[in-house]
Amino acid sequence: MIELAGLTKRYGLKTAVRELTCVIRPGLVTGFLGPNGAGKSTTMRMILGLDHPTAGEARVEGKPYARLTDPLTVVGALLEARAVHPGRTAYHHLLCLAQSNxxxxRRVGEVLDLVGLGPVARKRPRGFSLGMGQRLGIASALLGDPRILIFDEPVNGLDPEGIHWVRNLIRSLAADGRTVFVSSHLMSEMALTADHLIVIGQGQLLADTSMADFIEENARSTTRVRSPDQEALRDALADAGLTAEPARGPGAEGAWELAGDQTEPVGRLAADRGLVLHELCLHRASLEEAFMRLTSQAVEYQARGRAPEG
Structure with a gap:
């Protein structure tokens, strides 16, 4: 378990993290989200004792990180995959970490095989691709078989197979009862991986809730319905007290849109009225939509104007 209590970090006049209080529990994948500059990396560094808080504290298994004995067996972390000695092989990089903790x-060979780097164990990481370097960083985090895992952008540089492998690995670690704390900007991947979300903006806590509740509270699901007799459908919906608007977006021409999940009442209504439907579907709001809506006022670096086309 990781506990943050009033965690605050100031750099001169800038407050990077402001009175952050939350608990990251075992048995769940907890996603850590926020715009660029929100304070995510600073928070993770304070958990690991790499930065000292201005106020408040971060506790790992009930203690500050600095008071842990054999910390690698308690917490495994991937913050910067390229933080390796350029003259050591992948094997000896991990061996050095193992011997100091x-x-x-034997664990060195086990984690190298686990992340798929067994065949290049005797090669120096300076020749590794971005994805291979990421795998070595994950191996470092797993080396002590820790009860707590902290990952910052774990799928950075990985191909689709690697992303799928990391997703399954993270979920299996949580299923094993470990505490897993993951920061990522890839909303689609986070939606497939995380059970719980902690969202911050400008250093402050914005949300601490389950994935399902976060999306439901911060985004809008809609029902889309289409019929060859568009006007008769609109009149039937109005008679039933269902408010419909012309659908918007790609492929929406000729369709009506209703707020929320209205698939069952619309389906029953069409059957009762003998209306032919060509489309009836629920568009569930995405994590990205919910995140953008919640953090729209907390973006520090915001582009103005349209991006170039093509």
Whole structure:
């Protein structure tokens, strides 16, 4: 378990993290979201004792990180995958970490095989691709078989197969009862991975809730319905007290849109009125839509104007 209590970090006049209080519990994948500059990396660094808080504290298994004995067996972290000695092989990079933390030598080979780097274990990481470097960083985090995992952008540079592997790995770690805390800007991937979300903006807590509740509270699901007799459908919906508007977006021409999940009442209404339907579907709001709506006022670096086309 990770506990943050009034965690605050100031750099001169700038407050990077402001009175952040939350609990990251075991058995769940907790996603950590926020716009660029929101304070996510600073928060993770304070959890790991790399930055000292101005106020408040971060506790890992009930203690500040600095008071942990054999910390690699308690917390495994991936913050910067390229933070390796350029002259050491992948094997010796991990061996050095293992020997300094009382981790058995055999564990080095185990994690290298687990992340798929066994064949290049004796090569120096300076020649690794971005994805291979990421895999080595994940191996470092897993080396001590820790109860707590902290990952910052774990799928950065990975191909689709690698992304799928990391997703399954993270979920299996949580299913094993471990505490898993993951920061990522890839909303589609986070939606497939996280059970719970902690969202911050400008250093402040914006949300601490389940994935399902976050989307439901911060975005709008709609029902789209289409019939060859568009006007008869509109009149039938109005007679039933269902408010419909012309649907918008790609492929929406000739369709009506209703707020929320109205698929069952609309389906029954069409059957009762003998209306032919060519489309009846629920458009569920995405994590990206919910995130954009919640954080729209907390974006520090916001582009103005339209992006170039093509």
């Amino acid at each position: 009382g981790v058995p030598r």
